[in-house]
Amino acid sequence: MMSGTEKKKVNRRTVLKIAGGTVAGLIVGGVIGYLYRGVTIPPAETITVTKTVTERTTVRETVTITAPTTPPPKKPIELVYWHHEAPSHRVAAHQKVCDLFYKETGIKVRQEVVLWGEAWTKTLAAIRAGTTPDFELSIPDLTLAAYLAGGLVPVDDIVKRIDEKYRIFENVKMTEYWEGHYWGVPVWEMVWTWIYRPSYYEKYIGTKEPPKTWDDVIEYAKKLTVDVDGDGKIDIYGMGLTGAKNLCTQEYVWNIMTTFGASVFDDEGNVVFYSPETVEAMRYYKQLWEYVPPGAMEWSWGEIELALAAGTVAQTSYFPAIQKRFYEMPDEKIRRDLAAAPMPTNRVQANLHYPNDAIIFTKTAEDPDRLEAVAMFLEFLHRPDIHAIITAEQEPGGFYPCNEAAIAPDAPFWKDPIISFYRNINEVAMECVKRGTLYGFGPKGLQNAKMGEVSGALILADVANRIVSGAMNIEEAVKWGHEEILRIVKG
Incomplete structure (x- = not known):
């Protein structure tokens, strides 16, 4: 951990005060x-x-x-x-x-x-x-x-x-x-899983194997960023990511963070966002940003799905729900040109989930x-x-x-x-x-009662936005995010 921490555990007595005598009476009354x-x-x-x-x-x-x-x-x-x-x-x-x-x-x-x-x-x-x-x-x-x-x-x-x-x-x-x-x-x-177009892997990389690490992803992204018709304009982009301050970007950030063992809180409720693991994860996020389509700064879920289905994005991490869109394609070849793999990882085999x-x-x-x-x-x-x-x-x-x-x-x-x-x-x-x-939860359950407010403030997305827009360097942005989380926890 690289700076001060603050923890706030869930306090049931506080909740009972919020709820008033009715809830307390229900509990006491059995x-x-x-x-x-x-x-x-x-x-x-x-x-x-x-x-x-x-x-x-x-x-x-x-x-x-x-x-x-x-x-x-x-x-x-x-x-x-x-x-x-x-x-x-x-x-x-x-x-x-x-x-x-x-x-x-x-x-x-x-x-x-x-x-x-x-x-x-x-x-x-x-x-x-x-x-x-x-x-x-x-x-x-x-x-x-x-x-x-x-x-x-x-x-x-x-x-x-x-x-x-x-x-x-x-x-x-x-x-x-x-x-x-x-x-x-x-x-x-x-x-979320790793989602890709297998025909693109075979044609432009010469393999059917999905990337195993984030270093592999960067190498794949370079080769999958292609000017297909030679007119000087990129037709296929090697990575699908978003950079807006929205929930979709927040999901992308966590999906990379968790594979590096980074977290927002530890199991004692301390803020641990500003860490070497988070900084490293965001460094890969920034490198992959070189291979995203123009306009991705404003994208959300819909644009990611459309780009992957249209073939302008070759790979991304995403919900497998996109399979329904592919299943409805009239072209049998395109319908079958979709695959999934476990999330690439440099340390921890993990991925985002939403129960x-x-x-x-x-x-x-x-x-x-x-x-x-x-x-x-x-x-x-x-x-x-x-x-x-x-x-x-x-x-x-x-x-x-x-x-x-x-x-x-x-x-x-x-x-x-x-x-x-x-x-x-x-x-x-x-x-x-x-x-x-899922950010804010660990093997023992909820890590900090303020996680809902942190999530609602879209701080993870804001950190990514500041990095890919050039408003802050990686270290500054992660430290800023840590301080914002501390401010919410102390509030």
């Missing part, structure tokens, strides 16, 4: 204790369902699955949950899951879409007003904000019962863990029957046939399973037409899911 008691899972029965898979032609197959049989609820229950996936095909996947759950349990579940741009303000306002839904699908930043507002109950018992049955990935669970409890139930994963979770509000815990119904639904989401709907069917290559049972060799996830077409890409993606890291 309502939340209901969550920790053993819940008996009804015996399973074997049922047969018919599934339709579409892959340019329609194929029907019969799949035998094991599903819990649940007695009718003591009273009619209709659950309401918020999620933030507005595209119609994602909404349809959620509705399919809700309909199947109702058919098996008699419990109605109604989805409500809240756009990501409104998620924080609406969630925090609902906590203050006592108008929260029964649960909400979230990401760690939002989960932490809701926790600090005093709006959540711990979900240890639910995580335990799902984990025992389906085996949730350990690194995914730990992004939900702080102050001795789990505060979110993992529901699916998002992950998505479900959070349960204090209001829900006031009704034990309602709380148990939510637990049943979240467990239902992890069943392999249902998990395939909420991942591969909802957004193939965008959302991935977060438990072992869902990726067994014969699991329905692998039978999705797009997932199966790009089987190798998705096998790589699942490897990356299991070793994914």
